Amino acid sequence: MCATCGCDANASSSIRQIGETHPHPHDHDHTHDHSHSKTIIEVEKDVLYENNLLAQRNRGYFEARNVLALNLVSSPGSGKTSLLERTLTDLKDHFTCYVIEGDQQTSRDADRIHATGTRVAQINTGKGCHLDAHMILHAVQGMKPAENSILFIENVGNLVCPAMFDLGEKERVVIISVTEGDDKPIKYPDMFHTSTLCIINKIDLLPYVPFSMDKVKEYARQVNPGLSFLEVSCTSGEGLSAWYQWLKEKVQEPEHV
Amino acid sequence: MHELSIVMSIIRIAETESAKNNAIKVEEIELEIGDLSGIEITAFDFAWQQAVRSTLLEHSKRKINHIPGEGQCMDCAAVFPMQQLYEPCPVCGEHFVSVQKGKELRVKSLVVN
Ligand SMILES: Nc1nc2c(ncn2[C@@H]2O[C@H](COP(=O)(O)OP(=O)(O)OP(=O)(O)O)[C@@H](O)[C@H]2O)c(=O)[nH]1
Ligand SMILES: [Mg+2]
């Protein structure tokens, strides 16, 4: 049992704020009296209710402090960290930003973010293939983001598993690069179904790969007609100003009550 | 393999509910899994076998109610069976479809003693 929040912790994951450790003992001693007659328990409980409760708790915290929390999801290597490196450098004077990095192993991505001068926490999920709301809760507790800031959460590179786990984010941003093929949205529909913005990255490589911009959008809209699109290249910088504009609007957008 | 986290959550729910009822053994567990829930049943079975070992679900009978997908068109209000999230409305061809059924992922009941 995790003493800070009362929920069971995922013992195989670790969270590191730079220069801190947060040990997480999980002792369970169950002794109960019991009867021997059969009982039917009508549980009727969502399997993810625990994650969803914590996600709501995170969301409330973010809303109260006006922190724009974004959950960045994509297949491995689509350019999540590259997009963050550019963004953090280019917007340094405009916003206070924080980053939570989710990877199975290593702090390589957090080191890249740290190099931009941004406060970053690395979550290593071990065998786990996605971040969950509990990990975010603890990372945020150590980070204490300032009011009116942006928190970028880079999920584990995986187009399947992170889709089911609400982290408490305001928006989910799915990134796809042009080298991955334009049929990704219908092959991995869940991720596109649950996202609000789709960033199409590596457009500098369009001349070299068979990738139709119309097709990818058509497929993605079949899964999610409300999805918006931005076309960018983190290498050349093309299209990034539209992404920065999107961020500015989201930060300024008044809360719907 | 998010199926493993899902199985772990199910075990936690079973443990909590059993403890509330002072039960030490789950004879039967009934689950509801929607066809559009994002659960791959083969992966789920594999994760289940690994994860339930030495838990109170180890020898439980597992019953899964599969719930077929059902969509409703936001344009013409037609209700229709859905196999995939990207299927258009069969009546008007639009993609503004709201998923009514098939996203379920629930622990329905336990038989304990
Ligand atoms: N040509 C080109 N390469 C890019 C672009 N953006 C990223 N890359 C390259 O793509 C590779 C992967 O980029 P990352 O930013 O590490 O991708 P990621 O999504 O963070 O990867 P994971 O964290 O491992 O899932 C790197 O070699 C980048 O240099 C782009 O716009 N154009
Ligand atoms: Mg990365």
Ligand SMILES: [Zn+2]
């Ligand atoms: Zn219709």
